[in-house]
Amino acid sequence: MKRRTLLQLAAGSAAAVSLPRLAVAAPLAAPLAAPLQELRLDYAYYSPTSLVLRRFGWLEQAFKPDGTNIKWVFSAGSNRALEYLNGNSIDIGSSAGLAALLARANGAPIRTPYIYSRPEWTALVVPKTSTIRSLADLKGKKIAATKGTDPYLFLLRALQTAGLRRSDIEHVSLQHADGRTALEQGKVDAWAGLDPHMAASELESGSRLLYRNVAFNTYGFLNVREQFLASHPNETARVIQAYEQARAWIRANPTEAAKILSEEAKVSLPVALLQIKLRSDFSQPLPGKEHLAALRQAAPILRDEALVKPGVDLARTITDLVDTRFAQPYVKSGAGV
Numbered sequence: 001m002k003r004r005t006l007l008q009l010a011a012g013s014a015a016a017v018s019l020p021r022l023a024v025a026a027p028l029a030a031p032l033a034a035p036l037q038e039l040r041l042d043y044a045y046y047s048p049t050s051l052v053l054r055r056f057g058w059l060e061q062a063f064k065p066d067g068t069n070i071k072w073v074f075s076a077g078s079n080r081a082l083e084y085l086n087g088n089s090i091d092i093g094s095s096a097g098l099a100a101l102l103a104r105a106n107g108a109p110i111r112t113p114y115i116y117s118r119p120e121w122t123a124l125v126v127p128k129t130s131t132i133r134s135l136a137d138l139k140g141k142k143i144a145a146t147k148g149t150d151p152y153l154f155l156l157r158a159l160q161t162a163g164l165r166r167s168d169i170e171h172v173s174l175q176h177a178d179g180r181t182a183l184e185q186g187k188v189d190a191w192a193g194l195d196p197h198m199a200a201s202e203l204e205s206g207s208r209l210l211y212r213n214v215a216f217n218t219y220g221f222l223n224v225r226e227q228f229l230a231s232h233p234n235e236t237a238r239v240i241q242a243y244e245q246a247r248a249w250i251r252a253n254p255t256e257a258a259k260i261l262s263e264e265a266k267v268s269l270p271v272a273l274l275q276i277k278l279r280s281d282f283s284q285p286l287p288g289k290e291h292l293a294a295l296r297q298a299a300p301i302l303r304d305e306a307l308v309k310p311g312v313d314l315a316r317t318i319t320d321l322v323d324t325r326f327a328q329p330y331v332k333s334g335a336g337v
Contacts, residue, residue: 038070040071040091042073046094047220048276050094053242055260058245071090073089075094076176077148078149082148086107091232092236092239094223096121097150099153100112101317105302109226112221112323114326116247116285118217119195120199121198122150122213123192123211124192125192125202128206132210135159135161138159143190144173144174144188146176155192156304158211179192180198183201184205199279217294219291219294222240244332258276286324299314
């Protein structure tokens with residue numbers, strides 16, 4: 001995407017901002033725990049929906065009558081969000097789909113009732129002056145990627161398409177933002193990135209995408225601790241309703257959403273517009289056949305690279321992870337607004 005085009009997008013008039021009130025979920029027929037004193041959830045630059053929700057305080061408004069405090073925790077990547085969930089530091093957290101499957105397969109007590117978007121995290125990036133032209137050229141090269149995230153798992157899948165394995169490259173484990181810095185400083189030869197960091201590197205440093213495969217995307221999963229989902233189904237439903245409100249608002253106000261992302265992530269508006277308008281899909285919030293198929297297609301890499309224990313039933317793990325029914329009453333017309 002040319003910089004001129006993005007600047008034109010930035011200059012376009014923004015849609016009017018509307019802040020509808022969040023409806024209260026209908027009570028669910030399940031035993032409830034004591035009144036919730038604090039709801040803990042994450043926000044992340046790879047999930048603009050969470051940024052919009054946090055900015056407008058819709059959850060704070062919805063839970064104020066109950067006296068429930070809303071605690072926001074920043075996740076720098078799927079690995080952090082899943083660590084927080086597994087360690088009971090948050091109740092609800094956002095990650096990539098395959099990363100969530102890996103965590104569940106290794107014992108994390110999580111379920112996924114909602115898809116917050118399909119972000120961009122299926123590309124390998126090289127510096128603008130790089131002589132690397134194909135995946136085969138990555139053999140023996142230093143590649144940055146954040147372990148436990150979909151960019152890292154995408155790297156492994158991409159290498160596999162070229163007949164390479166993890167042992168054929170030198171993996172440098174860095175958080176996403178640090179991976180971009182290492183790439184631009186010449187400390188690594190390639191980087192498995194994600195937006196907005198990847199978009200910023202492209203537009204501001206001239207980095208180029210060596211390999212991109214959207215078919216490898218396993219979507220953005222909103223994960224809930226199983227214990228929380230079982231004891232607080234009403235509260236979980238209200239969070240999903242709030243995410244639906246934020247998702248609908250983004251689709252109606254993409255430029256305004258990009259401005260929020262720009263401010264939160266401290267990236268330029270053209271970078272945020274590239275992420276929001278051109279490389280994020282907010283149309284499929286209900287987990288369904290498409291998301292299950294993406295996980296089934298991706299799951300073999302977890303076994304091939306010995307990332308899960310021998311004997312783990314990944315097909316069963318996918319079924320246990322993805323809840324295709326819980327969010328249905330709270331998403332309009334199947335695919336939402």
